[in-house]
Amino acid sequence: MPLEFIKSAPGQPPEAIADVADTVQIMLARLSAGGAQVALEYARSLDGWSGEIAVSAEQIAQAIAEVPQDLKDDIDWAHENISRFAAAQRATAQDMEVELRPGLIAGQRQIPLSAAGCYVPGGRYTHIASALMSIATAREAGVPDITACSPPNGAAGIPAPMLYAMHVAGASRILCIGGVQGVAAMAFGLFGAPPADILVGPGNAYVAEAKRQLFGPIGIDMFAGPTDSLVLADETAHPATVAIDLVGQAEHGATSPVWLATTHRPLADAVIAAIPSVIDSLPEPNRSAAQAAWRDLGEVVLCPDRESMAQYADQKAPEHLHVQAADLPWWRARLRAYGSLFLGEETTVAFGDKAAGPNHVLPTSGAARYTGGLSVHKFLKTVTWQQVDTRALPDLARISARISREERMEGHARSADIRLDKLAASAKMPARVGG
Numbered sequence: 001m002p003l004e005f006i007k008s009a010p011g012q013p014p015e016a017i018a019d020v021a022d023t024v025q026i027m028l029a030r031l032s033a034g035g036a037q038v039a040l041e042y043a044r045s046l047d048g049w050s051g052e053i054a055v056s057a058e059q060i061a062q063a064i065a066e067v068p069q070d071l072k073d074d075i076d077w078a079h080e081n082i083s084r085f086a087a088a089q090r091a092t093a094q095d096m097e098v099e100l101r102p103g104l105i106a107g108q109r110q111i112p113l114s115a116a117g118c119y120v121p122g123g124r125y126t127h128i129a130s131a132l133m134s135i136a137t138a139r140e141a142g143v144p145d146i147t148a149c150s151p152p153n154g155a156a157g158i159p160a161p162m163l164y165a166m167h168v169a170g171a172s173r174i175l176c177i178g179g180v181q182g183v184a185a186m187a188f189g190l191f192g193a194p195p196a197d198i199l200v201g202p203g204n205a206y207v208a209e210a211k212r213q214l215f216g217p218i219g220i221d222m223f224a225g226p227t228d229s230l231v232l233a234d235e236t237a238h239p240a241t242v243a244i245d246l247v248g249q250a251e252h253g254a255t256s257p258v259w260l261a262t263t264h265r266p267l268a269d270a271v272i273a274a275i276p277s278v279i280d281s282l283p284e285p286n287r288s289a290a291q292a293a294w295r296d297l298g299e300v301v302l303c304p305d306r307e308s309m310a311q312y313a314d315q316k317a318p319e320h321l322h323v324q325a326a327d328l329p330w331w332r333a334r335l336r337a338y339g340s341l342f343l344g345e346e347t348t349v350a351f352g353d354k355a356a357g358p359n360h361v362l363p364t365s366g367a368a369r370y371t372g373g374l375s376v377h378k379f380l381k382t383v384t385w386q387q388v389d390t391r392a393l394p395d396l397a398r399i400s401a402r403i404s405r406e407e408r409m410e411g412h413a414r415s416a417d418i419r420l421d422k423l424a425a426s427a428k429m430p431a432r433v434g435g
């Protein structure tokens, strides 16, 4: 029995992706040549900001004093969960050493990057949680120098709760600058920051494209598009809850798809019936964002059984995957493609977005087929080493030389030969063998 699309997504006219790429390319070329001066020009023309870019210690102290204590407590609580999760993750990334043959030992080391640049989006919403997700994870990985940047919110600059979150998460410095110029400031090392080894964090199409174009000499976490979410629900799910969860994630913006797959037609019908009033009850501009996302990209699919529901999920590879169905252990073992998995009706994507602990910077647009989200591993280099003594040397040198010659790489073969020759020579001089 095939899937039945109860509500399909008409889609949107293709975005002017080429325009964004061209704009970003021109901006990065100018920023690379002109540095801070050009960044200041863009900050002024795009964000109306002509204040200081580097946030001072006094401004941070003032923000800490200004933020109400209960909000600070909430941010601290979320920060603690995110840090604990990252620290537990760090403990799984181990150095190791193995003797592959007698006298041939090799190992791996986990080396933190020296400098990270964390982009914290700021345009439409104040993404406090994004600051915690990127900065605290870099800190737990052991990155010694962390720059965080975020665009100004009007004349007041970065909002005080955001500054507080960036500070407690462990930013070494904070830059009040956003968009391509913010990414460039961290990449090129402007306004007192060292050039970043890696650029992480979500952002709009300009931010994502700037990171993509800079990738190569600089690392990035991933190429992130608009956020997306899929709910899998059976007859045990509650339509009102599912409807609120779908609308909640559609609030991210008109380009953020939300999908529902279910084995239970009455649930699909009830959710579709409930969604318009849930959207209408939101304040603007969230209402318009959710309305457009649902109208153009919302999808509801009826599946004949749970296995075909799982196949649909694997094929979508959503950023957020939420199971509101019976037998959660079966789902956790079966599902194979998602950025982060939410098991059961008691949890929700909003928990993961804000405060639960696992990172919310996740692969979008199907990238979950090949990668997970931001983790301490993105801030660590797993590097290897090897060392050989005379027990392993003869076999290793002969075999390496033979493979080299088979590949017609004579120079390589001679690097092997000279070691065999030296070994043979020292074997004839018993005094040296003993050391």
Ligand SMILES: NC(=O)c1ccc[n+]([C@@H]2O[C@H](COP(=O)([O-])OP(=O)(O)OC[C@H]3O[C@@H](n4cnc5c(N)ncnc54)[C@H](O)[C@@H]3O)[C@@H](O)[C@H]2O)c1
Binding pocket: 023, 046, 047, 120, 121, 122, 123, 124, 125, 127, 130, 151, 152, 177, 178, 179, 180, 181, 202, 203, 204, 205, 206, 207, 224, 225, 226, 227, 252, 253, 360, 361, 362, 364
């Ligand atoms: N996936 C996640 O984990 C996650 C989490 C939070 C936010 N997000 C995403 O972050 C994004 C936030 O976007 P935003 O725009 O609100 O904030 P943003 O900080 O990403 O971008 C704002 C900046 O965009 C630049 N900009 C705007 N228009 C421009 C133009 N025409 N040319 C050049 N530069 C321009 C401005 O300089 C401004 O500083 C959203 O797409 C949201 O979905 C994702």
Ligand SMILES: [Zn+2]
Binding pocket: 227, 248, 249, 252, 349, 350, 353
């Ligand atoms: Zn969200």
